[in-house]
Amino acid sequence: MSADSHHHEQSFWQKYVFSVDHKVIALQYLFTGLFMGAIGGFLVYAFRMQLAFPGSEIPFYGLVNSASYNSLVTNHGTIMIFWFAMPVLIAAFGNFLIPLMIGCDDMVFPRLNRTSYQVFLLSVVVLIASFFVPQGAFGGAWTAYPPLSTTPTYSLTPWGAILWITAVTLELIAFLLGGINFITTLMNSRAKGMKMMDIPIVLWFIVIASVLFMASVGPLVAGAIMMIFDQTLHVGFFDPARGGDPILWQHLFWFFGHPEVYVVLLPAMGIVADVMCVFARKKLFAYKTVLYTAIATGVLSFFVWAHHQFVAGIDPRMANVFTVTTLLISIPVAEALFVYIATLYGGSITFSTPMLFALAFLVEFLIGGVTGIFLGASGADIFLHDTYFVIAHFHYTFVPIAIIATFAGIYYWFPKMFGRMYNEKLGKIHFWGTVLPFNTIFIPLFYLGMAGQHRRIFDFSNFPGLASDGYQTLRIIATVSLVIMILFQIPFVINLFYSIFYGPKAERNPWNANTLEWVAPSPPPHGNFEELPECYRGPYEYSVEGRELDYWPQNEKPV
């Protein structure tokens, strides 16, 4: 993008479909991600209804049989992680925020950025197509363990399996291109005067997450290629009868899969940090500690993957090592949470919608983290493995990450993204309707898991020990809560689309925030700033003593 191209009249296609503008690409990722999230939500609705009311006709879906149950569960997991959490948290926020917050006009490689979204869109098409092939979408769980995923006679979805792994590989390639852009842009395009420690935490976290992604994605791509060969040519990389090793896939998958948790966690924590500082009018407590704990978490996340395999027949001595590393990783994460709480202490807190979501993130993620300790200890995990306790645990981490923190970010940057304000009342209705039912979905599942309810059963009436009335009541509570939570997304959708077009116009800096994106007009035009800003201080100078204003924008010239 040279400077003079800003004045070109762009056609609709250039502007919104084949755009190289980071903001348009960010919104493309955001809306595609939200659309996929809605599909993922529909899938969970269908199979949770089956679990609560087995064998009954489900409104808007129909009957769930064992095969379609497997497809629903598999694709719910896959979509929520690869096609909702990743595109919204990393790609949408990364693309939107990085150039704006470091005060430059676009990504370093805009065309690579456009390619990234196009490959991602292709992966969406392939995945959705997999629902319409003979025998339906892949049903071998989102972890795709062989031989289930490689042997059509086991998974019963020969076409779905191939399309699924192809879609996942394409999606990974899309994010690889995006990640290259994020890291390079943060290194090379920062505004004049912006030192390493002046970068907003959310950008640090998105970029550290990108580094983690880059380091871990290679092994999964290698595994995916081997799996495609196994599925199509029956080569047998993962087939012991042909000399292969099924555990090998688990190692390749989880070597990616566990860092992936932190790939989505870090951007979420970054969003929460920025939102908290603005609405508590406080400087982020211990900026460097937050940064270093994130790096420590990132490094440690590469040494914990086998805690997913405690019952897979790995050497017990190895299990000990992975128990230790898993418990170790809770230290930096806990430290970050304490630092966040310290940031709130003594702050002048406004309970706006983004702040409510940010605070809910801290509370809910804490529960997710604490229950992880039980699963990280190999002894306890042998009992709890593959039960609903695991389901409840990782939803208590992933829902705060992918839903609660995402909403905090969407509401907070809404004025900048669309140039208009959202409706605060609808936002608060949405908040309470999302967070309260979320707890009543998963707290019952903790109890069911501890009672030994296995996660891969589609109809508990076949298992007398698990079909008792008490357990069924818990399942119904969870399902009803889920339906309530889904219904409470309607205020969000109304708020989103109404406010985009008819909301009150937003000023440049409606929150009185410090970071550079608020210097640009709302919404920022192509090229972002009228004049590229310069940076004079850190991003969190709120309530500085001796200043009339309680904020101190990064670009304000010192007197």
Added chain:
Amino acid sequence: MNQQAQSAVKPSKISSPVIGMGIFVFTEVMFFLALISAFLVIKAGTPEWSIPDGITLPIYTTLFNTFLLFLSGYFLWNAGSYHVKKNLEETKSQLTKAAVFGLIFVGIQGYEWIQLIQYGMTMHSSIFGACFYLLIGSHGLHALMGAVALLYFANVFEKTQRGTIHALMIFWFLVVGIWPVLFGLVYF
């Protein structure tokens, strides 16, 4: 790609294409490490690991081929130093040589593959064949892409930024550097 607009920004010591390619090559190294560890795991789990009966891997031809690939890397190194000295004619000739030797490397490998397949060694015939084609094929694909890119940039490099040439060099040195590891691991 976005250089003019960033002129207001403090320039970094390392150019963007080099950082971008560096990150990509890091990902590629992890990819190959995964393939190598998969190979070692499968090999360790197979009691009698041997090349299928009746098949001899063309070790001497491949050794010669390795030499050609190194030569290609050497030419590219030369091209880089000529480029720094702004000797455009020599840069172009060295880049072309690097590309041609890279393509010869891929060509000889393709010829070897045809022969191996004719002898009955396919991905499906044995787990050794599967691993062989997976590892050597992954490298071959990178070599092919790299050599074509070299040939392309040999023709347009006058219009190309220095950073892009350096990025290309980083990629090709990965292809050259990782080859001896794969060769030693799979062929012996």
